[in-house]
Amino acid sequence: MESEMPGSMGTSASLVLRLGQTIFSIASLLFMCLGVQFYAYTSFCFLVTIKGLMIPWTLTLALVDAFSVFVKRPYxxxxxxxxIVIGDWILSFLSLAAACSTASVLDFMVTEAGSSFCDGEMCSRYQLSAAMACLSWCLTLASALFNLWLLPSLCSNTR
Amino acid sequence: MESEMPGSMGTSASLVLRLGQTIFSIASLLFMCLGVQFYAYTSFCFLVTIKGLMIPWTLTLALVDAFSVFVKRPYxxxxxxxxIVIGDWILSFLSLAAACSTASVLDFMVTEAGSSFCDGEMCSRYQLSAAMACLSWCLTLASALFNLWLLPSLCSNTR
Structure with a gap:
């Protein structure tokens, strides 16, 4: 019964979570990168690096889940x-760190440092990117928790 | 045998971890607060708030561990x-977020915004505070992992 828990690996809920992570990560990357000089700031480079790591990871797992769901072989x-649990946890910590760094630097830019660092349109694009990164972190954490929950039941099954 | 794992609740290693967390948190709070106008910046207020939550939590758990170690009753x-595991995980995420925010705003202040926001001595105090917050996050994560590891063996013992 435990192995049918929604959200754990190989279920359709997990596929939805993974697709959400992929979409939010790609959106965050695009808002940050396209036409913006993100490489001038360390935090923004960090976010881009982490998203560059996350997108292949979540895309691969989404494909595995899709295979599991549609070909009906939940191995x-x-x-x-x-x-997968260890990778999810590490990426979840890194993703939180990147999202927080970006958001706090943005807040500092907008409220303290004045308009010399970003004007209206760029600021809102950076903000959208930070918001997408936060959403993608939430979904990664959910996946990590569901898979962690699955682990003890798998261990006791194999014993 | 699993319940004797070093680092889990009630062992001397756990006491050392908790004391380390308390000391680093207090150091981070003192470096940030004493004589510095931290309340001008959102990230620094966030760090102070989180450290204000963490210090009572880790201090209480250090007392519980000390009681466990010296009175010899590991209940x-x-x-x-x-x-304790849930609290540790939540505080560990919040602590990471606060440490990253502080560190990235500091980096932005020092490299981009110039010396108008912090001069030499203040910058190094902020940096020390961020470093202490990172160290305290590492120890919190270690405690959370050790206690999480202990949990399945406790569950299977009670069954």
């Missing part, structure tokens, strides 16, 4: 789920 | 450990 080995 | 209920 779950403990080793595989462990690797 | 471990699943409910208690669950609450």
């Amino acid at each position: 779950r080995q403990v080793q595989l789920v462990s690797v | 471990r209920q699943v409910q208690l450990v669950s609450v």
